[in-house]
Every structure is written in C-alpha cells, then in structure tokens.
Amino acid sequence: MHKRFGYCLLTLAALGVVGCLRAEIQPVPLHWNADRFGNHRYTVQVDKPAAAVRAVLPWHRRDAHPDQVATIVVGPNGNVVDNVARVHIDQVSGELVFEAKEAGVYAIYYQPYITNGRSNYPTVTYLAPRDTADAAWLKSSGANDPKREAKLPQAKLLAYQAVDDFDAYTDMERTAAPQDVKALLAANPDTPWLLFPETREYPVRMFDQIPERWAQRGAGGGFADSALRGEYLSYQVGAWAARRAIQNVQVSFSNLKGPDGAIISASAFTCFNLGGTDYTGKTFVAHVNIPQGRVQPLWMGLDIPATTKPGIYRGSVTLSADGVPAQAIPLAITVGSGEAVAHGDDNPFKLTRLRWLNSTLAQDNNLVKPFTAITVQGSKLGILGRDITLARNGFPAQIDSHFDERMTGFGKTPLQLLAAPMQLLVKDAGGTHALSSSTVPNVQIDGPARVHWQIAGAAGPLQSIVDASLEADGTLTYSVVLTATKPIALNDIRLEIPLRNDAAQYELGLGRTGDHAPADFSWRWNVQNNQDGAWIGAVNGGLEFHLRDEHYRRPLNTNFYHDQPLVMPTSWDNQGQGGVTFKRNGARYLVTAFSGPRTMSAGQVLHYDIVMRVTPFKMIHPAEHFAERYFHAYGDLDTIKAQGANVVNIHHATPINPWINYPFLEPAKMRAYVEAAHQRGMEVKIYDTIRELSDRAPELPVLESLGQEIISTGPGGGFSWLQEHLDGDYIAAWHVPENRDAAVVDAGQSRWHNYYIEGLNWLARNIGIDGLYLDDVAYDRITMKRVRKVLQASRPHPLIDLHSANQFNPRDGYINSALLYMELFPYIDRLWFGEEFDYQHTSPSYWLTEISGIPYGLMGEMLQGGGNPWRGMLFGMTNRLPWTGGDPRELWKLWDNFGIEQADMIGWWVHDTPVQTRRDDVLATSYVRKGKTLIALASWATDETRVNLHIDWKMLGIKPGSAKLVAPAIDGFQSAATFKPGDTIPVEPGKGWLLILQ
Known part of the structure; x- marks a missing residue:
C-alpha cells in the first residue's frame, strides 16, 4: 500500500483526549472481515468482567444519519456480544452499554454492511440497528436509566482503526461538533463565507460539512509550504458558504517577492476550478457558485521556475465573489536549493501532475503514421x-x-x-x-x-x-x-x-x-x-x-x-x-x-x-498481424514466450498495474517487467483507458472539487469506499474484490483526457511501455489521435488494441460496437470483439462488418467462448492465450510451418479470389505463397455439405496436374486428410478446413 496524505491514527489514552498522529494506519492486531463488520472500529479496554460497561466513542462521523446504522461489539474471544444498548448515537459521538463477560480488548464496529449484486458491480447496504439485547439484561444493566448508567464502569478508549490504511477516515473527514461550529461562526460574525487554506496533504473530502480541524483552527490565516526549484506546487483554499449562497467566485494572485528582489510572477499561478484548457485544446472559463452550507475547495497550482533563486517568497491569493468583500490570504513559499525532476511528477501523491489537466501535448495538425499530407x-x-x-x-x-x-x-x-x-x-x-x-x-x-x-x-x-x-x-x-x-x-x-x-x-x-x-x-x-x-x-x-x-x-x-x-x-x-x-x-x-x-x-x-x-482508413497488414502473438494476462515471461506469444497485455488488478486506469503507483515493478520483456524480444502493453477511474488516484479529491466536469453525475452507491469517502454524486463503476479497487465513471469529454495524454507520455518515456490495451473506452478521436502521437514519439513500435463487449443491447442503447468506436479505428492496430459476440449464429457479412475490422483497415481476434476457429481463419482471426474456450497455439504452429507471414491474404469477399466454392454458405479465403497456398474453408450451412473448389491455377502459380491438397492434423481443429484438387470435400456445419495446396 502507498501512503495516503492526511491519514490519522487516533490514539485515546482516556475518554475525551484525542491525539492525531500524522502517520500511516498501522496493521491492526486482529484482522477482520469487512464484509461482516464494515471498515471502521474503535477498540476499548475492559479491565475486569462486568455485567454492563459504558463506552463513549468520539467518532465525528461524516455519514449523515449514524443513528440509522448498526454497531457491533465483539469481545476478546472474537464472539459478537448480543447484550448491547445504544444509549445515544449522533454524528459527533456514540454511547453504548454492553455486557463484558471477560476482561480484555473489545472492538466496536460502527458501519457494518452487507454486499449484494455482482462482485464487479456490488451493491453495498449498511445494516440498520437491531435489538439483540436480552430484556432482563437491559433492565438490570441500567442502560435505560441515566443515573445508573453514569455510574457504570467505563471502558478505556484505545484507538480508532480501519480495515486498512486506505479505508481509514482522514483528518478532513472528522466532522466538527455543533458547539465548535457555533463558536467558529461567533468568532466570525456577519461573514458570508469563511476561507480555510490547506496544503495538498489535507485535501477537502467533505462538501456539505466542515471538518473538526477547521473549527478548532479557525478561519482565515496564511498559507505556507515549501517546494523545490522547478516543482509544481499544488494547494487549496476551502471556501465554506456559512451564511448564504456565494455567487461567481473569483481568484487573483499577486507576484511572489523573494530574496534580493527576486520575483515569481503571478502568471505562474492557476486556479483549476475557474477554467483552463479543455480536451480539444480550447481555453474555457468555469463559473463557481457555492450553495449555502456547502464547502467548495478551490485548487491552485504554482509553477515554480527552475531558475528561481532559493529562499522565502511572499505574496497573496485573493478570493472574491458577488457582493462579498475580497479576502487576501498571505502566501509564504519556501523554495529550496534542490531542483525537482520533471516538476516532481514522478511522485503522484505530491499532486504536481494537476498541471496536466491543462496540457495541450500532441494537440496539433501534424500527421500520424500511416497517413499522408492532404x-x-x-x-x-x-x-x-x-x-x-x-x-x-x-x-x-x-x-x-x-x-x-x-x-x-x-x-x-x-x-x-x-x-x-x-x-x-x-x-x-x-x-x-x-x-x-x-x-x-x-x-x-x-x-x-x-x-x-x-x-x-x-x-x-x-x-x-x-x-x-x-x-x-x-x-x-x-x-x-x-x-x-x-x-x-x-x-x-x-x-x-x-x-x-x-x-x-x-x-x-x-x-x-x-x-x-x-x-x-x-x-x-x-x-x-x-x-x-x-x-x-x-x-x-x-x-x-x-x-x-x-x-x-x-x-x-x-x-x-x-x-x-x-x-x-x-x-x-x-x-x-x-x-x-x-x-x-x-x-x-x-x-x-x-x-x-x-x-x-x-x-x-x-x-x-x-x-x-x-x-477504409488504411491498409491491413496481415504479415504484421500474424507475427504478433498475444498473451492477454500477467505472467512469467519465459513461460509466455515458450508458448509462442510475443506481445503481453497487462490488465489492471495485477502486481505491476493494480488499479484500474491509474497505472502509476507501481512504477519500479512495471519498469522491471517491461525491461525484462524487451530483453526477451517481447513487447508489453498495459490496460489504461478513460471510462472509469480507480478510487486510488490521489487526484480524486481534486476531481470531486470540479463538480461534474470529470466525475459523471449519478446516484452514488457501489462499493463501501465510494459511499464512505465520496460526496454521493457519482456513478459507481468497476470493482475488483481481490484488491478492493473501486472506480467511478468518468465524463466522456473532460480535462482528464489531457491528464491521460500526459500520463501516457510519462509511461512511454519512463517505463517503456509498448502500447495500450483499450477496453471499451469513453473518449473520442481527438484524444485517440493524441494517444497515437505520444506513443509514436517515444516508442519504436507502438501497438494499440481495442476490446469491446457487444453493445447491441438495451443496456447500451443498441449501438454497434464497430460504429461506436469507428472514429478510433484510424489510430489503433487490432480489434478484439469480444465478450457477448455471437460467433455461431451470425452471418458472414456480420463477421466482416461487425467483428473483423477489415473494411476499416484493421484485423482482429475472437473472445467469447473461444470464437469459431474455422470461420475466424477466413478473416485471419484466432483467439488469445490464455483465455479459456480456445487455444491458438496449434494454429500458430501451422502458420509458422506454412510461412503465413510471407503469404498474400485474399479474402472470400474479393470478387476474383483464386479459390472459390461458389456457394454463399461455405466460403474460402486463400493465403497465397509462391508454389503453395493455404486455403481456409468455413461453413454457415445448417447441415453437412460437400463442396468442390474452383481454383484459378494461373493466379496461384501452381500446375494442377501435380498439385496436392493436404489437411494437416491440427489438435482441436481437424484430423489429417488428403484430397485431390477436384475432389468433393465434406464440411461439417459450423466448422471447416485448413488445406495446403501445393
């Protein structure tokens, strides 16, 4: 796990004493099942057995109705305690009385849930409180009698713990107590809004309530941070519309003045919330309004020149809005003597990459191979x-x-x-x-x-x-x-x-x-x-x-x-x-x-x-297509190579690419794997697209602050992390239960595309990836062109393949996958269409136009159930290792033995194809070499048929009198057979032959 900024380990030596340590959540002594108990608990110490013990939990919860969510008490023996009374539950604290039959550490879980639905699209529902206490115990415990309850022995509060460091609530997610909010407002009378500068280590995570941190610290004040020369420094100002709605927020910056008259120009500042450069390269202005009671983080960036003289630079950022007095926040930026590498981009958690949101990299009218100048x-x-x-x-x-x-x-x-x-x-x-x-x-x-x-x-x-x-x-x-x-x-x-x-x-x-x-x-x-x-x-x-x-x-x-x-x-x-x-x-x-x-x-x-x-957009290149053998999984490279594959697609949820569409958190592992592949003459492509974004992306709080520009609006829900840490306006997307990776849906047109392009450029230059595996992308051809350009600029042989599930269904609006993605076809190399495609009950014209990619200048492969290998060979298609349902290795061996990379592919759709059946339900594609031809036959007939081959001998360069027609044995495909060129050839329904004519 990587360190997340702002995580807080709460250690409570005594009730009401809270110490917040800036550290990672340490491994808990007792691992628990989150699907049973939830992700959060307090541990308490009971010094000796008692019929009833009182515990007060200062949880400062961000969920709006904690009184409607269950709590579960588990004893030192690991058993659930049934005799529990919930004396008082609100957002600030929870008070419980429970039976303690033995001394020791008790765990009190406070957001338990159950998970339903598909594992990759889970529905998490938080449990409602349930009365499990025995009536006699309730009466005798004194839990319902304030005078008796106050005299009960009190459990010693030890610590807040989360199921892991990533699920832990941060400082910025501990809500302020009502009395603290009241005091904060009293200290700032008649102020329409309150401003809270924060470093990037404490990103705003709540938008409808303020954190305890702000209420205790107070509003206003200055901002101080440090950075290296050449670093991009990100920070934020949280604006709370405390007393009324705030309209038309504006931000302005002064020059920063440093030692000996040195200056960092105000032009080096950016406020990402107020506009920037969109994914088409056009500048835009965004209007920020803050409804009453809401919190709006305003994220800023300072691009510190590499030539900046070290020292302290002072200036201000001023926030204003309609009818609201302008407020200046003093800035003090200490610039160190060292120089940042690539603006600090090698560490995503520093949020230096926010400047990528406004990138115009590869936004030009230059050519992309193989296209020619107009x-x-x-x-x-x-x-x-x-x-x-x-x-x-x-x-x-x-x-x-x-x-x-x-x-x-x-x-x-x-x-x-x-x-x-x-x-x-x-x-x-x-x-x-x-x-x-x-x-x-x-x-x-x-x-x-x-x-x-x-x-x-x-x-x-x-x-x-x-x-x-x-x-x-x-x-x-x-x-x-x-x-x-x-x-x-x-x-x-x-x-x-x-x-x-x-x-x-x-x-x-x-x-x-x-x-x-x-x-x-x-x-x-x-x-x-x-x-x-x-x-x-x-x-x-x-x-x-x-x-x-x-x-x-x-x-x-x-x-x-x-x-x-x-x-x-x-x-x-x-x-x-x-x-x-x-x-x-x-x-x-x-x-x-x-x-x-x-x-x-x-x-x-x-x-x-x-x-x-x-x-079509471009020519097909069968020789290249047949030379590139895909292994679509993470695995041992020597084992993969021994199976005949030379291109490895690395999915997400793998050791070197664990998080969906955020492939930046294991760079050393990924680089080592890619370099090892290159040493073996292999290429490595990674899963990385824009359709959804992992909750592990450090920029996620910033993207939330941009409203629905990047994160699509929706009903919320989904996996527990999303419900517990996001503001609720999102669409829950893919979830990987094995590593608890949850994603939200991205908008189809946003500045996240700019970030994506810069990210690919970083991966190509620093990791050496050879291309991309795209899985049902959400972006358009503008971004696709830029993808191709940045990969071509850094990699000698970039490869991009596109997979799609069949989207011709009511859920997806009956759109043809080929039509949905046709605008991307000029810039990709291969199709994989794909899940839910029917290879058995669709026509040759369907295969040609919906699956193969050939009319558009592409070739492809099959997936669902292994496809149909006989029909696939009419289009140069097999399936991929190691996916079940089909194994292409025997066909790969035949290709190599025949020398298919040196052959001319002449498909059944060519009007003068040299080998024909003269039937519409049994078709032939020829792979022609000098002196020999590989003939692929495949049937769409409902019954066994017998066909004769009509051969243009001159076109093939073969003399008919000495020609032989041999079907080599191919495991799982066909038995060995020999025919004469004029023989009638039996063809089973839905199957076919690979015949070598020479």
Missing part, C-alpha cells in the same frame, strides 16, 4: 487512398476510394461512392430549395493533417453558413448554420446522400446489425437508443455518418448509456419528427436524413451538424 488541387482533396471532390455547396460531389478489395494495396480503378453530389435541401410551400453558393469552396490548409473551408449561401428562405473540415484520416466535419430571414413554415430540411449501388453493399447502425444493406429501411430518433448514424459501404470503400447539433455531448457507454444518453439534436430530431431512410433505386442507393415540418421565426437559427468518415 493534397489540395482546387476542389479535389487527396488523402491516403481516397479523394474527396467538393461541390459548390461545400459537400462532397464525389468520393473515390483507391483501395483494392484485398485491402493490402491500391487498385487501378477507384471505387466511386456517390451517384450524385450530396445535397442539403429545404422544402416549403414554394418548392424544394438546394443549399447553394455563388462561390466555390476556398480550402485553407491548417497543417499537413487538416484543411478547412467556409461557404456562405442560401437554401430558399434560409441563409446558410457551412463550416467544414477534412482530416488526413478521412474525417469530414460539417457545421451547417441555417437562419430564417422571415417567419416561415417549412415542410422539411433534409440531407440526401446518393450512393452508388455497387458501393452500398453492407450497412450497420440505426438499429441494424451488420449485414447486406437493406433495400428499403426507415428509422426514427429515440433517446433510449445510442443511435445517430450508420456506416454503408463495400470492403474497400464506404461512408460513416452521424447527425448532430451544437449541443452534442458524447454519451456514456458500456453499461452506463442511460446514465448519460444522447442529447437529441434539436435540428435533426425536431421533437421526434426526424429520421433516416434508405432506399435502393436503380443505380442509386439513396440515404435521406430528414427532420420534418416546423416553423421558424425571423432570426431563428438551426444547427445541422454532420460528421462523416470515408473508409
């Missing part, structure tokens, strides 16, 4: 493997994909996606008006990876401004602002995307799983569903689109969608009148996004935002 030739924009030609309205007139169907190169003839230019249409009583402009788009270059353009025009009665951009990965972003010049009744505002029939082969999204594109389909907006777009296309060319407005906020995902669902776009949804239709008509496949009838007043503005992505 070319601009008039209205034609070129990116890797694709061209977008703009119409006068600023929308694509044509999209060309140069990728070939193998997805490993470019073809001679591009696949054109559009049958006609896209149009935004406005329909009123006068007819249908297309958005148009008198000028052509003037494309401006922002950098090699981004261009933008703006066009002013009109669509009938509406004025229009189109702001658009294209990025090197193929993302087109449109913000269309329509303004009514007069009151008008409209029949519809719609977007038409006329795709070519041959390009619109497959579709997923808008409530449909991946399959052949429907001939006729209609969809409507519904907040219960995480649906605002779709992908339509062929393997080597497609279009993803999403419909949004200016209020778009990324929803939560993976079990939490309904806690923060889609904000229905006012423009497109139009109170449920909007939707999308697909219609196949001749040579066209028309996608129409409509919004229905509405009226607009003069000057009214509507925002029709559209995000589109042109797929």
Whole structure:
C-alpha cells in the first residue's frame, strides 16, 4: 500500500483526549472481515468482567444519519456480544452499554454492511440497528436509566482503526461538533463565507460539512509550504458558504517577492476550478457558485521556475465573489536549493501532475503514421487512398476510394461512392430549395493533417453558413448554420446522400446489425437508443455518418448509456419528427436524413451538424498481424514466450498495474517487467483507458472539487469506499474484490483526457511501455489521435488494441460496437470483439462488418467462448492465450510451418479470389505463397455439405496436374486428410478446413 496524505491514527489514552498522529494506519492486531463488520472500529479496554460497561466513542462521523446504522461489539474471544444498548448515537459521538463477560480488548464496529449484486458491480447496504439485547439484561444493566448508567464502569478508549490504511477516515473527514461550529461562526460574525487554506496533504473530502480541524483552527490565516526549484506546487483554499449562497467566485494572485528582489510572477499561478484548457485544446472559463452550507475547495497550482533563486517568497491569493468583500490570504513559499525532476511528477501523491489537466501535448495538425499530407488541387482533396471532390455547396460531389478489395494495396480503378453530389435541401410551400453558393469552396490548409473551408449561401428562405473540415484520416466535419430571414413554415430540411449501388453493399447502425444493406429501411430518433448514424459501404470503400447539433455531448457507454444518453439534436430530431431512410433505386442507393415540418421565426437559427468518415482508413497488414502473438494476462515471461506469444497485455488488478486506469503507483515493478520483456524480444502493453477511474488516484479529491466536469453525475452507491469517502454524486463503476479497487465513471469529454495524454507520455518515456490495451473506452478521436502521437514519439513500435463487449443491447442503447468506436479505428492496430459476440449464429457479412475490422483497415481476434476457429481463419482471426474456450497455439504452429507471414491474404469477399466454392454458405479465403497456398474453408450451412473448389491455377502459380491438397492434423481443429484438387470435400456445419495446396 502507498501512503495516503492526511491519514490519522487516533490514539485515546482516556475518554475525551484525542491525539492525531500524522502517520500511516498501522496493521491492526486482529484482522477482520469487512464484509461482516464494515471498515471502521474503535477498540476499548475492559479491565475486569462486568455485567454492563459504558463506552463513549468520539467518532465525528461524516455519514449523515449514524443513528440509522448498526454497531457491533465483539469481545476478546472474537464472539459478537448480543447484550448491547445504544444509549445515544449522533454524528459527533456514540454511547453504548454492553455486557463484558471477560476482561480484555473489545472492538466496536460502527458501519457494518452487507454486499449484494455482482462482485464487479456490488451493491453495498449498511445494516440498520437491531435489538439483540436480552430484556432482563437491559433492565438490570441500567442502560435505560441515566443515573445508573453514569455510574457504570467505563471502558478505556484505545484507538480508532480501519480495515486498512486506505479505508481509514482522514483528518478532513472528522466532522466538527455543533458547539465548535457555533463558536467558529461567533468568532466570525456577519461573514458570508469563511476561507480555510490547506496544503495538498489535507485535501477537502467533505462538501456539505466542515471538518473538526477547521473549527478548532479557525478561519482565515496564511498559507505556507515549501517546494523545490522547478516543482509544481499544488494547494487549496476551502471556501465554506456559512451564511448564504456565494455567487461567481473569483481568484487573483499577486507576484511572489523573494530574496534580493527576486520575483515569481503571478502568471505562474492557476486556479483549476475557474477554467483552463479543455480536451480539444480550447481555453474555457468555469463559473463557481457555492450553495449555502456547502464547502467548495478551490485548487491552485504554482509553477515554480527552475531558475528561481532559493529562499522565502511572499505574496497573496485573493478570493472574491458577488457582493462579498475580497479576502487576501498571505502566501509564504519556501523554495529550496534542490531542483525537482520533471516538476516532481514522478511522485503522484505530491499532486504536481494537476498541471496536466491543462496540457495541450500532441494537440496539433501534424500527421500520424500511416497517413499522408492532404493534397489540395482546387476542389479535389487527396488523402491516403481516397479523394474527396467538393461541390459548390461545400459537400462532397464525389468520393473515390483507391483501395483494392484485398485491402493490402491500391487498385487501378477507384471505387466511386456517390451517384450524385450530396445535397442539403429545404422544402416549403414554394418548392424544394438546394443549399447553394455563388462561390466555390476556398480550402485553407491548417497543417499537413487538416484543411478547412467556409461557404456562405442560401437554401430558399434560409441563409446558410457551412463550416467544414477534412482530416488526413478521412474525417469530414460539417457545421451547417441555417437562419430564417422571415417567419416561415417549412415542410422539411433534409440531407440526401446518393450512393452508388455497387458501393452500398453492407450497412450497420440505426438499429441494424451488420449485414447486406437493406433495400428499403426507415428509422426514427429515440433517446433510449445510442443511435445517430450508420456506416454503408463495400470492403474497400464506404461512408460513416452521424447527425448532430451544437449541443452534442458524447454519451456514456458500456453499461452506463442511460446514465448519460444522447442529447437529441434539436435540428435533426425536431421533437421526434426526424429520421433516416434508405432506399435502393436503380443505380442509386439513396440515404435521406430528414427532420420534418416546423416553423421558424425571423432570426431563428438551426444547427445541422454532420460528421462523416470515408473508409477504409488504411491498409491491413496481415504479415504484421500474424507475427504478433498475444498473451492477454500477467505472467512469467519465459513461460509466455515458450508458448509462442510475443506481445503481453497487462490488465489492471495485477502486481505491476493494480488499479484500474491509474497505472502509476507501481512504477519500479512495471519498469522491471517491461525491461525484462524487451530483453526477451517481447513487447508489453498495459490496460489504461478513460471510462472509469480507480478510487486510488490521489487526484480524486481534486476531481470531486470540479463538480461534474470529470466525475459523471449519478446516484452514488457501489462499493463501501465510494459511499464512505465520496460526496454521493457519482456513478459507481468497476470493482475488483481481490484488491478492493473501486472506480467511478468518468465524463466522456473532460480535462482528464489531457491528464491521460500526459500520463501516457510519462509511461512511454519512463517505463517503456509498448502500447495500450483499450477496453471499451469513453473518449473520442481527438484524444485517440493524441494517444497515437505520444506513443509514436517515444516508442519504436507502438501497438494499440481495442476490446469491446457487444453493445447491441438495451443496456447500451443498441449501438454497434464497430460504429461506436469507428472514429478510433484510424489510430489503433487490432480489434478484439469480444465478450457477448455471437460467433455461431451470425452471418458472414456480420463477421466482416461487425467483428473483423477489415473494411476499416484493421484485423482482429475472437473472445467469447473461444470464437469459431474455422470461420475466424477466413478473416485471419484466432483467439488469445490464455483465455479459456480456445487455444491458438496449434494454429500458430501451422502458420509458422506454412510461412503465413510471407503469404498474400485474399479474402472470400474479393470478387476474383483464386479459390472459390461458389456457394454463399461455405466460403474460402486463400493465403497465397509462391508454389503453395493455404486455403481456409468455413461453413454457415445448417447441415453437412460437400463442396468442390474452383481454383484459378494461373493466379496461384501452381500446375494442377501435380498439385496436392493436404489437411494437416491440427489438435482441436481437424484430423489429417488428403484430397485431390477436384475432389468433393465434406464440411461439417459450423466448422471447416485448413488445406495446403501445393
């Protein structure tokens, strides 16, 4: 365990005498079962047996209704004492009388709970008081008679203890007694709010009551601390709205004046609560109001220059608010002669990393491999493997994909996606008006990876401004602002995307799983569903689109969608009148996004935002894919290597990465493991994402102080630590019972993304990690790009793989995992889709579009139940070691014996694939080498079938007369067999073959 600042060991020599020692909680002499007794207790000494003993516990509890929570007394023999009377229970203290049949140390547990629900999503309920005392004992004990009770022998209070140091209540969680609060207010008459400066070692943990520490110390005073040159010093000022609500809190700083006229500029200060730089790189201002009775910590940071002269620097921080006199807090910062390494970031508990919240690292328009600089030739924009030609309205007139169907190169003839230019249409009583402009788009270059353009025009009665951009990965972003010049009744505002029939082969999204594109389909907006777009296309060319407005906020995902669902776009949804239709008509496949009838007043503005992505994003690289063999667990490296794996994914809840999404607390262990892997020619990737955050993160109190910017609002609950130490407004997330790690859900768009990027940079530079294992992430492509950039900057061969559980279910809002994460696909290397995916009862087109990743430039692996190894080989997919349900080692051996890394992969979806079955329910993928070919066969037929292979011998470079077709024995996959090229081959339902033709 790591030391937590502010933990307090309370040793009580006698009743009412409390000494608070700044130390770790020491191991208790008697370990207890927290699931039975809770996390907190007082120990008391009983010198001799007695029929009734009195004990008073000065617990100063932060839970609001301690009288409604049970207490349990356990004797020296470890047995629960039944004869207990709760004389008086409130937040400040508890008074009990209990039977003491023997002398010794008794333990009094005061927040016992029971745990229900899934172990990883527990529901902790605190036990209500229960009367277990015998009626005769109650009468004889005197517990209900104040005069008799006062004369009872008194147990000697020994100490407060917690089940471990992390669960212990800190100084900042011991509530002030009412009389102390009253005295504090009396000492500060007529003051609307009281201010309490604190060092980073005492983070504010309670927001609806003040700690005993403040009441006894008093409000105001100065702040003093010390730091090294170059260190980032974090501290806080707690503001208590004691008498009325406080509006519009402001903070200002003076210069700090040091020895011999030296100065630390006021510009070196930051107040994180009042704004900063968001995850997109834009500065923002936050407004802080404090409701009456609430406590608001204001966290500050001082970036001390490395050139600062040692000595004491004095200045002030001034807090003000509307109608409240400004208060200046004197500052005295002692700067030592030593120089901090990396601002002090190597020790997370110093909170120097708070400055990471405002980082702009990798926030630029530079390229990410393998993407190429955008070319601009008039209205034609070129990116890797694709061209977008703009119409006068600023929308694509044509999209060309140069990728070939193998997805490993470019073809001679591009696949054109559009049958006609896209149009935004406005329909009123006068007819249908297309958005148009008198000028052509003037494309401006922002950098090699981004261009933008703006066009002013009109669509009938509406004025229009189109702001658009294209990025090197193929993302087109449109913000269309329509303004009514007069009151008008409209029949519809719609977007038409006329795709070519041959390009619109497959579709997923808008409530449909991946399959052949429907001939006729209609969809409507519904907040219960995480649906605002779709992908339509062929393997080597497609279009993803999403419909949004200016209020778009990324929803939560993976079990939490309904806690923060889609904000229905006012423009497109139009109170449920909007939707999308697909219609196949001749040579066209028309996608129409409509919004229905509405009226607009003069000057009214509507925002029709559209995000589109042109797929595929990049080529697949089968040789690299087959060379990287994954072991998805922490383990002995020599054992892992002996099994054939060379890439190790380190989950959380492991010795070197114990805490979920906070991989910074065992750096020495992690570094040693990574270095040992590198010595063996292996790579190590770690679990680290943004979806939830471990309660072990030292920054958690600071994040709480930021309201719902980073910690998502919610009902609270969950594991006991969260309920006992957080303020209640959160969503309880993943919990690991083995190491008592509990997490809360992060917001999908926040400054924690900036921290995350800096953290990855620190890990890549200082630990040497080779990449990331992402498990259902919550961030978008802006952050994903930055992830890729920082890893590429520090690591020679960064790898990022993404796992997702199947999110097409009511809990997750029926969103396709591939569509949910498609915006991240340009910047990752491999998919693992995943838990709850059905590999047995889904079609080849589902496998292709929902699981494999191939139409988007990725390859992947299987998980649920080990997948289906025969079907998987059609897509180059196996499962991972050491997960149950499948073992890829025998297939890995075959790959190596055949030399699959030197083969050309030609999938069943390629129109001129050299080996075909000419059936739709038994398919073949070929891995072609000079002189030999590995043929993967897999069946979707319901019964055993017999197939003949139709072989393009010239394409394979094999002479048919001398060819042999051999099925090598593969344990768990197939028995050995030999066929002639013209033989009929039996194929079992749901299975297949791996055949070597040579």
